[in-house]
Amino acid sequence: MLNSKNIYTLLQSGEEFLKANNLREPKSDAEVLLSFALKVKRSQLPLMRDQKAGEHETKLFEEYISRRAKREPAAYITGSCGFMGLEFKVNKDVLIPRPETEILVEKVLETAGKNKVESVLDLCTGSGCIAVSLSKLGDFKEIFAVDISFDALMTAKENAALNAVRNIEFLLSDMFETLENVKFDCIVSNPPYVSESEYKNLEPELKFEPETALVASGSDGFSFYKEIALKAPRYLNGGGCVFVELNANYAEEIKSIFMSAGFKDAEIINDYSHLPRVLKANL
Numbered sequence: 001m002l003n004s005k006n007i008y009t010l011l012q013s014g015e016e017f018l019k020a021n022n023l024r025e026p027k028s029d030a031e032v033l034l035s036f037a038l039k040v041k042r043s044q045l046p047l048m049r050d051q052k053a054g055e056h057e058t059k060l061f062e063e064y065i066s067r068r069a070k071r072e073p074a075a076y077i078t079g080s081c082g083f084m085g086l087e088f089k090v091n092k093d094v095l096i097p098r099p100e101t102e103i104l105v106e107k108v109l110e111t112a113g114k115n116k117v118e119s120v121l122d123l124c125t126g127s128g129c130i131a132v133s134l135s136k137l138g139d140f141k142e143i144f145a146v147d148i149s150f151d152a153l154m155t156a157k158e159n160a161a162l163n164a165v166r167n168i169e170f171l172l173s174d175m176f177e178t179l180e181n182v183k184f185d186c187i188v189s190n191p192p193y194v195s196e197s198e199y200k201n202l203e204p205e206l207k208f209e210p211e212t213a214l215v216a217s218g219s220d221g222f223s224f225y226k227e228i229a230l231k232a233p234r235y236l237n238g239g240g241c242v243f244v245e246l247n248a249n250y251a252e253e254i255k256s257i258f259m260s261a262g263f264k265d266a267e268i269i270n271d272y273s274h275l276p277r278v279l280k281a282n283l
Contacts, residue, residue: 008049010034010058014065021069029074033064036078071204084133088159093151094127095213100271101190104245104278105133107269108188111241111280112138116185121235122146123175123189123228126213128156128168130188135165143168144184146175149212175224176231183237189228190245195221198249221247225254229261233283240283251276 011034018026035042037060038053053061064077075081075096081088083097084105090096111117118141122131125145135143145168147153153170160168171178194202194214198221206214216223225244232242242263246254248271255266263281271277 005052006049007034007038007045007051007053010053010061011045011049014061017065018069023068029068030065032074033068033077034061037061037064072208073205076208081127083129084137086129086133086136086163088127088129088132089155089162090127091155092208093149093210094155095209097127097129100277101130101245102133103269103271104188104190104243105130105137107278107280108134108186108243109138111186111243112140118142119184119186119237120144121179121184121187123187124148124191124213124224125156125170126152126190128159128170130190131156131168132159132163132165134188135160135168136163140167144171144179144182145169146171146173146179148172148174149210152210152213175227176235179235183235183240185237185240186243187228187232187236187240188243189224191224191228192216193221193224193245193247195219220250220253222250222254222257225257229258229263233262236283238283242279242281242283244279246276246279248275248277251279255279255281 011030014030015026018029023029031042031045035045037057067077068074073096075090079089081090081097084102088097120134120140120143122145125131125147128145131143131145145156150172153172157170192214193216196215199215251268255268258266258281266281268276269278
């Protein structure tokens, strides 16, 4: 597929191949995959443009480009993803952290900076990107990270170790199921919220990610929002708050679910594309 003599031409060939296969960001993908094959930082590539690539590295890059052309996400190919300035291990047991979810973390940190928030529960933790980022960047006494998937929890634990955080309690649980006699100042979640009908029309990359972490049961995809709204009050201290990532297509409907469950001051927060992305609600 690729026949190049130096880093620059190898990169160009990879970019052109991805572009021909209708990838939206061929240049970025090619740079990420080539730096991974070469085991160098992406920022070093311009300085290496005239260097010859080894045969082994060239073959690796060809393999990575071929996988990406089949729409496998680059993060699964490299096994890592940046989030909140930190590095996270990712695999097919967990969702790839999205930039939009950083807003969720930022708003929790912002609230904790203004109010007394000492304990946090992260539901559907997945890779642990939310819990680990909060632990690393905030000042919390206690963080619980919960997931129904044992394999996801193992990945989250690895990410906690990778980022040298120790105040997270990882718990295998179907949402609140195994939580007993514990309350929190804040509950945060990026739950599955894609409806079964929406899932059929998702872009091919998302089909590589765990379906159980994306799709909520029922025709509207609201099942997790309803469970959080209904049960969270039992696990919140007085004046506690909930933050959830939103399905941007149904922000007002989700807000109504929490308001009907007794939450107040519900606020919808937009992401950088001006789409409704985060709901904050107070008990």
